[in-house]
Amino acid sequence: MSGDGGPRWSPLAVWAAREVQREAGRSCLLFAFLFLLVAIIATPMLFSHALAVTWTRWMEQTPHLVVRRIDAGGWAPLPAEAAVHYARKVPGALDPTPRLWGVATGPAGPVTVVTAPADLPAEGLPGQRPPAPGEAVVGRAVADAAVDNHLVLEQMDRVTLAIVATFPDNSVMVTHDLVWVAPPDARRLLGMLPDQASDLAVRLFRSESASAVAADLAAAFPWPVRIIDRDTMTEGLRRRAMGKGVAALMLSLPALLAFLWVMTGAVTGPAGRSAYWGVLSAMGWTTADLVRLQVAKALLVGMPALAVGLAVACGAVFHPMAAAWTAFLLMGTQQLPALALDGSGAVVMLLQIAAVVGLPFLAAVFLTTLRGVEGAARSTMEAGQWH
Amino acid sequence: MALNAGLACHGLRFGWPGEQGDDRILLQAVTAWFQPGRVSLVTGATGAGKSTLLHLLGGLLRPVAGEVRAEDQPVSRWPARHRDPWRRRVGMVFQHLALVPDLSVAENLLLPLVPRGMKWSAMQAAITRQLEAVELGQLAAKPVYTLSGGQRQRLAIARALVGAPRFVLADEPTAFQDDRQAARICAQMGAVARTGVVVVIGSHDPRLRNASEVDDRWHLAAGRLTAVGPPQAAP
Numbered sequence: 001m002s003g004d005g006g007p008r009w010s011p012l013a014v015w016a017a018r019e020v021q022r023e024a025g026r027s028c029l030l031f032a033f034l035f036l037l038v039a040i041i042a043t044p045m046l047f048s049h050a051l052a053v054t055w056t057r058w059m060e061q062t063p064h065l066v067v068r069r070i071d072a073g074g075w076a077p078l079p080a081e082a083a084v085h086y087a088r089k090v091p092g093a094l095d096p097t098p099r100l101w102g103v104a105t106g107p108a109g110p111v112t113v114v115t116a117p118a119d120l121p122a123e124g125l126p127g128q129r130p131p132a133p134g135e136a137v138v139g140r141a142v143a144d145a146a147v148d149n150h151l152v153l154e155q156m157d158r159v160t161l162a163i164v165a166t167f168p169d170n171s172v173m174v175t176h177d178l179v180w181v182a183p184p185d186a187r188r189l190l191g192m193l194p195d196q197a198s199d200l201a202v203r204l205f206r207s208e209s210a211s212a213v214a215a216d217l218a219a220a221f222p223w224p225v226r227i228i229d230r231d232t233m234t235e236g237l238r239r240r241a242m243g244k245g246v247a248a249l250m251l252s253l254p255a256l257l258a259f260l261w262v263m264t265g266a267v268t269g270p271a272g273r274s275a276y277w278g279v280l281s282a283m284g285w286t287t288a289d290l291v292r293l294q295v296a297k298a299l300l301v302g303m304p305a306l307a308v309g310l311a312v313a314c315g316a317v318f319h320p321m322a323a324a325w326t327a328f329l330l331m332g333t334q335q336l337p338a339l340a341l342d343g344s345g346a347v348v349m350l351l352q353i354a355a356v357v358g359l360p361f362l363a364a365v366f367l368t369t370l371r372g373v374e375g376a377a378r379s380t381m382e383a384g385q386w387h
Numbered sequence: 388m389a390l391n392a393g394l395a396c397h398g399l400r401f402g403w404p405g406e407q408g409d410d411r412i413l414l415q416a417v418t419a420w421f422q423p424g425r426v427s428l429v430t431g432a433t434g435a436g437k438s439t440l441l442h443l444l445g446g447l448l449r450p451v452a453g454e455v456r457a458e459d460q461p462v463s464r465w466p467a468r469h470r471d472p473w474r475r476r477v478g479m480v481f482q483h484l485a486l487v488p489d490l491s492v493a494e495n496l497l498l499p500l501v502p503r504g505m506k507w508s509a510m511q512a513a514i515t516r517q518l519e520a521v522e523l524g525q526l527a528a529k530p531v532y533t534l535s536g537g538q539r540q541r542l543a544i545a546r547a548l549v550g551a552p553r554f555v556l557a558d559e560p561t562a563f564q565d566d567r568q569a570a571r572i573c574a575q576m577g578a579v580a581r582t583g584v585v586v587v588i589g590s591h592d593p594r595l596r597n598a599s600e601v602d603d604r605w606h607l608a609a610g611r612l613t614a615v616g617p618p619q620a621a622p
Contacts, residue, residue, distance in 0.1 A: 011500070011501045011502075011504070011505070011507070011510070012501060012502065015497075015501045018494070022489065022490070275485075276487060278485075279485045279487065279498070280498060281471060281474075282445070282447055282474060282479055282481075282485070283474065283475070283479075283498055283499040283546075283550075284471065284472060284473075284474040284475030284476075284477075284499060284502065284503075284550070285471070285501075285502050286468065286471040286472050286502070287467065287468070287471065289501075289502040
């Protein structure tokens, strides 16, 4: 207790703190259980959210529209000059740029072959000079599979390349299977003539006009094309990212919440306390007082547990060492994405965790106390530990 | 004095549920008026129902029939949400004390005060005053489990009085006390009653039966409560 000069804490809150200290074992058990549960639930949610944010940021570097020529056999090369000529006729379509890229077979499976810095994420090119003919800059997965720093790729032709550099680790999510080569090597490998391109990248003055410009572009070309817009691709990637962690979480969430309910009831419930609650009731504590006391205790234990659980989840997603294992558990790969989370994303995450764990926890405390308090005074005075 | 003051029971009937489904009637048609400013003593053999009567008066049990009225309010008919806060006006000394053994002496006295929204300084002053009154001032920080039986009983009395109740219901408050402490407790109950408080003591302690502080005497037998004569002179 404190005198007039001391802090004016609500006596109920101070008593709740005293009870947390008094029941140290139960409080520690509840704390450990809650923080583990928060960490288990928050990690996949945070991972998915950060993955979606990161992919969205990378997608912002890509062209608004990509035009690909198709025929009965699927994808077909574009005549580059003609494609640019047709695209320039469409109002709103800016800077049509032919791109040369494709898929080839590498030593450990398919790889993506690119030829221009514009096709690469900014994170993959710090101070990197373009590869000369016979050279390649490769992603982490390709480098690991190479023998003697040389790479053999096959598609329409067989090409042997010397690896001169590797893309940095922080770009691994989009560069891990990437091979950057000189245009002559790419043409040889992919079987493309000098005037041919894989597709046409188009920038827009306003991204909102993507669907309208795409329709005009489709009509402008004299051959069938397929046009992919950035927003659709971003949305698809975002859904894929959210699905990675959230799907697993959704499957286990009912079991986790049931466990939360049972554990909270067991730890904060009336077992061993009915006599005590009866004494309090006999001294004028109302049901509301007892519920407030239990909720205050739950908050005193639950809030730090929530904070620690979220901190552990952040560490599991953003700390380089732990994030590799998290990525392995959730995505089946230890290729480490350098994830990011925006401010609003963090707030949304906090609210989601509070809703998923905090509300059921407080509801369990509330209902368990309400059930335990019922008739406490009578049952306690006539039976129980006092006799 | 107004007739509606104090604590009264009318036609009070109570029984514990029997094993055969029939009720074991402990009190039947108990009618009494416990006046403010007076110490009332309820005597009776062990098992006569003294504790049960005190619990009924204190709103811890509900009668099967009849009612308890406090300052003319039918408290025994009130729902829990009204009766629970009313208990803040009742100071109960339980026969089995019902102290919380792992809490300190001062913390046990704090328990009835916490939900009242009092200032810390006021709570501290009330606790100190009561501990001095029951001669436990030096033991405020000690855990209850380290106290003797007599000290625990005095602590239970202090806890009943710390909230300045309007009704004091004491069940065998001198059972574990030596003669000096029993006399001091009698005097303490008398002093509390003189402030206008209703004091009802349930006991078969002969020292209380003969105490001059006791104003009214009642005897509980065969489920009925009867008033007995004026206090006898101490031998």
